[in-house]
Amino acid sequence: MKKLAILASGSGSNAENIANYFKGKGIAEITLILSNNPNAYVLERAKKLGIPSFVFTKKEMNETEALLDAIKKSGAEWIILAGFLLKVPQNLLEAFDGKIVNIHPALLPKFGGKGMYGERVHQAVIESGETESGITIHYVNEHYDEGAIIFQAKCPVLKEDTADDVATKVHALEYEYFPKVIEELLLNDK
Template identity: 35%
Template sequence: MNDFRWQSPSLRRPLRVAVLMSGGGRTFQNLLDRSRMGALFAEIVLAVADRECGGRQRAEAAGIPVRLIPRRRFDDGESFSEAVFAACEAADCDVVAMAGFLSLLRIPDRFAFRVMNIHPSLIPAFCGPGFYGKRVHRAAIERGVRVSGCTVHFADNEYDHGPIILQRVVPVFDEDTPETLAARVFEQECRAYPEALELYAQGRLAFRNGRLFVDR
């Protein structure tokens, strides 16, 4: 609907963030470290894991409240999603940050424009079901692209879809492997996600005329 308008809130307090993860938790750790160093005006108030993973262990070691909500325990995506967002709501979070979260979520209306995701490619390239981790970088190298990067976007009910907040670009070299390209992209992910969260908390994200804008 092109007449729909939305503006992120301008907060005078730290942004309250819930982080969803399925893997090792490097993105979670980056957000946590930056928030605790004062480089990100945010507080990680909850970590949610959909399986046993290194990310859960990182959160527990850091003293962050953790909820383990295994996808396999739910008969359908609707009930699983409701359990995840009920936990986020109970933690009184402002924003949900997906950080390598592999389960597809059904985002309720009350969380519209409150769920972010980061993907290690320049969406719409190399994204969607099956494109995660080093699979993304292997596909980029095999296709012969000269640049890759990462994308932070608002999540909707499709994989790696929804309004794009920002992208960061890196070169792809002839000698790259999936591992070397992944490392270069991750360096930019560590900058892009905190920047996107800051833009949200500063009230600088606006959706109008069917597109998302960053107000300068």
Template identity: 40%
Template sequence: MLKIGVLVSGGGTNLQAILDAIDAGEITNAKVDIVISNNASAYALERARKHDIEATCIAPKDYPDREAFHKALLAKLQEKEADLIVLAGYLVAIPPMMVEAYPNKIINIHPSLIPSFCGKGFYGLKVHDAVLARGVKVTGATVHFVDAGTDTGPIILQKAVKVKDGDTSKELQRRVMEKAEWKILPEAINLIANDKIAVTDGIVSLK
């Protein structure tokens, strides 16, 4: 049974998609063991509690420096013996010490088709603002492993979503979540939980 730790900063819609997929049997051999947020008022924590999952806040402001915060976050995940870390709208940079502790065991959902509209500064509505400003016709979402860079780890799954004329950033964000993020994040977790993924030279293949 794969033990999952989910890190989230806000409402937790991707967390809900994971929980729903587990309840529906679309994710097998896995359970969410802990949900951690950097934001004590994040609704994601309430979603976790409703599922009888441990929910805790570990926030940078509660520690004397960034290193102490990073150590506390890592210690909590190790205490829970998490096998997979899922970043589901987590707006805090993952430190090298965590990447080293969990090689190819941290995944992130990004609201674009990497390598487009990704990297430093591209998060939340900013991604969709950039998509609309560039006038691309197709966007989407990407699930990838986390490495030392920003959105540079091996790509697991991608799903395309059409951009419609007259879209606002919020409309596009919602469509990308519904049509792509909420589908491929649970799918990727299920593949990992059932040992269906291999990573060779930075490229993901299905077993």
């Protein structure tokens, strides 16, 4: 069974969805949920799910080995970013080369990069007049949202859609596909 660590900065609905998807399947176990935000609701979700959690500061992440040490101590072999807003530091990229996966709420390479997350992405999609949006699941490298694309799924953007409407459609895609794509990656990881 593969062991996963999940990094999240906010609500953690994707983290909870992933944990519930793998519960009892014998494929993966979430060994740790980590957040840079001590007030993130993902920490409450971790507690309810019985998954250990770890809170760290941006300084600890970038200037110490605290984050890497916590992940290694948990036994995690893969890192999943589920609404994590900070750039992954080099020490994690090196220690988990090719085993850090992120989900982005748009069709990369459009609407990606620093500062493009959540509502901002959906608003940008609306303002640009796009007729479709979706999700991109990709490997993480040293640049925001530029790692190799693993999977994309699309949804229509109608003329009358608001950013909230697009967010609802994108969340549905996230919940449906993110755990399945992770599962496929794990099953192919020999």
